[in-house]
Amino acid sequence: MAGARRSNDWGFPRWRGYEDARDAVQVRLCDRHGCDEKGDCPAPKSPNNPDKWFFCQRHAAEYNKGWDYFEGLDKEEAANRAKAEQTENAGYAEAQHYGWGGSGDGSRSKDEMRALEVLELEADADFAAVKREWRARAKKVHPDVKPGDAEAAEEFQKLQLSYEVLKAAEERREWKG
Secondary structure, three states: OOOOOOOOOOOOHHHOOOOOOOOOOOOOEOOOOOOOOEOOEEEEOOOOOOOEEEEOHHHHHHHHHOOOOOOOOOHHHHHHHHHHHHHHOHHHHHHHHHOEOOOOOOOOEHHHHHHHHHOOOOOOOOHHHHHHHHHHHHHHHOOOOOOOOHHHHHHHHHHHHHHHHHHHHHHHHHHHO
């Protein structure tokens, strides 16, 4: 019995985990002075240096809050680096419409901003204002009101598409919230 080893599964082999061991696991602590939490979030020390800090989530967020990726580069180098990264990430170009398109608080996509422009509304307009403006404008150019007018029909289609874009966005926000 001198060579007997204690089992981890108490006689039930399926309870045993893959590569299960009782050895101590080495845990890297946060590199922030005085923090004793697990440091599992790598953060670069500088743009051209492969060395990294390892912070806990709280300190990584604090560190990255003021991080400027282009710090220390002149204008031309920064533009070249940005262009190189954009070409490397070109496979993700189809998802750019989810990004922020300019004015407003950043919560609306480019498509939503264009739809608001068609309805001639401000970027922070709520959905009730969108609905009111859409109805008022659609009544003026509806094909039943102006039959045979191609220009009015085209304007109505623009209004309808804009309303559908904004309605779908509002439904997504309600679903998430």
